Amino acid sequence: MKITIIGAAGMIGRKLAERIAQTGAIGGQTVDAMTLVDVVAPDVATDFTGQRVSYAADLTEAGVAAKLVADKPDVIVHLAAIVSGEAEADMDKGYRVNLDGTRALLEAIAGVPDYCPRVIYASSLAVFGAPFPTKISDDFNLTPLTSYGTQKAMGELLLNDYSRRGILDGVGIRFPTICIRPGKPNKAASGFFSGILREPLNGQEAILPVDDDVRHWFASPRAAVGYIEHAAMMDTAPLGAQRCMTMPGVSATVAEQIEALRAVAGDEAVALIRREPDATIASIVAGWPRDFDTVRALETGFRAENSFEEIIRIYLEDEMGQSA
Template sequence: MRLLITGGAGFVGARLARALLARGTLAGQRIDSLVVADQAAPSADLCADARVETRVGPLLAQCEALRREPFDGVFHLASAVSGECEADFELGLRSNLDTTRALLDALRERTQAGAAPTRLVFSSSVAVFGPDAAVPMPAVVADDTLPTPQTSYGTQKLICEVLIADYTRKGYIDGRAARLMTVTVRPGRPNAAASSFFSGIIREPLAGEEAICPVSPDVSHPVSSPQRTVDGLIAVYEASREAFVGRTALNLPALNVRVGEMLDALEAVAGKAVRSRVRFERDERIAGIVARWPQRASAARAARLGLQPEKNFEDIIRQYIADCAATPQALKGLGR
């Protein structure tokens, strides 16, 4: 089979690519070719695999050429992040909405020419939920909670969910949208996502650096580890149409945790000195965005696919430490 991962050089995309290559199969078929498309080239280990092909550049510019390429499956992860979309409205529309429409039309063209519908998994977001004066957000957002996004990023993700559902209804694709929880702990440096601090308050202290937390320790949010996120994307792809149930998006599993509990877990795993490197300094812009996001989420449909969240945040921190075993600079704050 031939697969495409958009955003495949990014953190989640690259991890997904490695997981698929290690498995060698997906939905019972052997993976012969994996196309990784992103603004930047993927890491050397991915490029070294003979099954990997790369497409470098803005995805919107690549979609015309993709019309001529047959794909059995697509994982569409490419996206501008939340903070970018609030700061640059046109960027969000172009990167999230226009690009997704162009990709869907490339797949539609092949189906209309007689090819079988390509199976597509779209990485949506918990940011599709938000508080609206007419439709108050429940304490726990579920698969069937009415999405009322309060950010441009969440709005663009929701529009894409609905487009994918309609292209699926028309038989142009076999689409499934999975709402990702905030993925933490991400390696590297902070990005423009409003949720970036959820990783930063763990990552930087472990590296021996100060981290600034822009929100109160009482802020609660649904999160997931990188590995559980990748497992969820693969399970959604492999689910039968009947098991996925309908065409609407589902929530991936969430560990519902407060910022203070995250720091308690950091202290339990790494010690008080590491925790003390986190300083609270409120950022009204970030705090305002996060205040419009869900505090807790459930995932009943994902559970029926066999997916479960982590048991505690300490396990997520340990996963990050294990992932960084080959990069001791990332853990120099542990004093090892």
């Protein structure tokens, strides 16, 4: 089987490629060839025993999408995107990358005779906008309130339509906020969700800019890779015409995150969290969804963690090499 990962230099793309290199398979299916593409050449999966191609390319440039599908990969994982803050700050760039790039890929697939690949599309909780019910169900309308959310919602509709027409076999994954993200702190509004755990676990101070009662929807990087692995080989017939789903996760407040940290790493780690209110971040986070009822995803075999303590222990295992 051939797989192409677009956006392979990002955190999820890199971990997915490393997982495939480690196992030689995805979703139980042997991978013979893997192509890794991003705007910078991905440098991962060097131990992959099959055919491996890695190069830099911009999906929005003429001819790139056609090159990506020329060898008819069986599975295409589309992770490439301009994320929320940048898409809001630069509207033209957001639509060019998140919408035009996605459509270019789908049109390139449509132009290849006798070809119908599995396409896994990375979407976002940003397709939902307030006001929210206490728990968002699978039939809640897409009502984005940002350019990024709008672009992702349009991508979901395209995936549905091209799947309906038999051009491709799509699965759309709305990722929870991924936590704990490895690496250094960043300036993303959601970065503190990982930071208040990652930094204390590494013996460093962390800044908490919001109140303890802020609630959000989370999953680990390991779960994120698992979603894609499952989506690659699942039976899509039960999805019908609606190919996009919110993934399972853990709904937790900041206070619950902190107590999970205490349970795993003790009071000394919690003491490294410094409260420093930020009205701007608090305002942004107040407009985010908090909890989901992910019946469709669970019924079709997707899985995630069951507690925030489990998410923390996965970080210790996967990123710090510690037995949990």
